[in-house]
Structures are given as structure tokens and as C-alpha cells.
Amino acid sequence: MIFRKTIGATVLTIQCCAQADMPxxxxxxxRVSHAASGGYELETGAINFGSGSGQQAVTFTPRGEGALWLIKGPYGEPTISSGSAPVECGAQIRLEHLSSKKNLHTHNFRSPLTGNQEVSAYGEDGEGDANDNWYVLCDGKYWVKGAHFTLKNVVTKQYLQASKDNNFNQRNGCGNGCPVAGHLEASASKVKGSGTVLKAEVGVFLSK
Structure with a gap:
């Protein structure tokens, strides 16, 4: 399904989903999915960490339950005015959780399961700090739907990662009624490997 919207002098095409090779x-x-786990999706909601920073928790949730994340330019640089410029591999971006308007974030607090860097959702009304900035590392010129990529934090130099071995369950204190039971811990690691490989899935795509 395709819609068109005019913003100033720019006409944008809004698509419910993009072709596999579309930048x-x-x-x-x-939606951001985790390749090695079979498609767990990046998610956050109205739950905060009980340790570490106490900020809003980010996890990878079973497929089909993930959140929508808005692709934005980096903190501290002018807003990209066109609203539909393609994202080049190696570019700095922020990802804003559409429901809470908080940004994907990491810092030196320790994550609860692995002790890696904690990954949280941070900020108010889409504004946080430089730790919201991530490099998109991918092959080719542009970041493409469905292709593998990794996210490396600009400040801490660590990679967003997860593993099916590190899931919230009764053995680590996430029992009955735990809102993240069965989710994978999202954390940031110094090591780039299979656990850091991600894919961008269906969402709302803008093009001129």
C-alpha cells in the first residue's frame, strides 16, 4: 500500500513495506530483528531495569512482537531536512522507539545477565545524548532492507548484540508474571560476531 504526503516542497511516498533491495x-x-536467534525483534516498553541505570529496558522479543523504531540523524548534528535521504553504510544514526519517544542507548552500566554494557531506551521526546548515536555497518553503499548489518555505538565503540543463551527465565529471577520472560537480553559487546548481526524488517518506509 502506498500513500503520498507533501512536506513543504517535498513530496514523500509512504509505503507499508519496502522491496528487499530498497535503501x-x-x-x-x-523493525530490527536478530539474525542468529531466528528473528527475535528489538523491543522496549514500560519496564525499567531494577539494577544498573534504572532506565527503560530494551530486549529482543519473539518474532512478530517487536517495536517500530524511527531512523534519525545523530545527536548534536543538524536534523536531516529532506526526511527521505537514503542511509549510507557507515553513517551515524539514532533509533527512536515510536511509542515512548526514547532512543536506543548504551553506556557503562552493566547488563543484568551477561555483564556487558547495558542497552536502554533513553531521553525525552526524542532527545537524549551522544550515547544514542550508532554507526550502521553494512556492505555496499546504502543500508538496505533485509540485508545483514551491525550497530556500533559511536561513544563506547561496542556492538549491539544478543544470544538465545542469554534469555530471561525463572533460573535468573524472571518467573511468573515477569514482563520480559522469554526475551533475550540486549547488550553491547566489544566483540563483533554472529550475535551482533541484525536485519531491518517491515515497517513504514519513506522515499521521494
Whole structure:
């Protein structure tokens, strides 16, 4: 399904989903899936860490339950005005959780399961700090829907990662009624490997 919207002098095409080889653009909303786990999706909600920073928790949730994340330009740099510029591999971005308007974030607090860097959702009304900035590392010129990529934090130099071995369950204190039971811990690691490989899945895509 395709819609068109005029913003100033720019006409944007809004698509419910993109072709597999379509470059992702600033202003698009995507779901981020974890390749090695079979498609667990990046998620956050109204639950905060009980340790570490106490900020809003980010996890990878079973497929089909993930959040939409808005692709934005980096903190501290002018907003990309076109709203539909393609994202180049190696570019700095922020990902804003559409429901809470908090940004994907990491810092030196320790994650609860692995002791890696904690990954949280941070900020108010889409504004946080430089730890919200991530490099998109991918092959080719542009970040493309469905292709593998990794996210490396600009400040801490660590990679967003997860593993099916590190899931919240009764053995680590996430029992009956635990809102993240069965989710994978999202954390940031110094090591780039199979656990850091991600894909951008269906969402709302903008193009000129």
C-alpha cells in the first residue's frame, strides 16, 4: 500500500513495506530483528531495569512482537531536512522507539545477565545524548532492507548484540508474571560476531 504526503516542497511516498533491495531512509520506521536467534525483534516498553541505570529496558522479543523504531540523524548534528535521504553504510544514526519517544542507548552500566554494557531506551521526546548515536555497518553503499548489518555505538565503540543463551527465565529471577520472560537480553559487546548481526524488517518506509 502506498500513500503520498507533501512536506513543504517535498513530496514523500509512504509505503507499508519496502522491496528487499530498497535503501532505508531517514524518517522511516523499521523493525530490527536478530539474525542468529531466528528473528527475535528489538523491543522496549514500560519496564525499567531494577539494577544498573534504572532506565527503560530494551530486549529482543519473539518474532512478530517487536517495536517500530524511527531512523534519525545523530545527536548534536543538524536534523536531516529532506526526511527521505537514503542511509549510507557507515553513517551515524539514532533509533527512536515510536511509542515512548526514547532512543536506543548504551553506556557503562552493566547488563543484568551477561555483564556487558547495558542497552536502554533513553531521553525525552526524542532527545537524549551522544550515547544514542550508532554507526550502521553494512556492505555496499546504502543500508538496505533485509540485508545483514551491525550497530556500533559511536561513544563506547561496542556492538549491539544478543544470544538465545542469554534469555530471561525463572533460573535468573524472571518467573511468573515477569514482563520480559522469554526475551533475550540486549547488550553491547566489544566483540563483533554472529550475535551482533541484525536485519531491518517491515515497517513504514519513506522515499521521494
Amino acid at each position: 532505508l531512509t531517514f524518517g522511516s520506521a523499521i
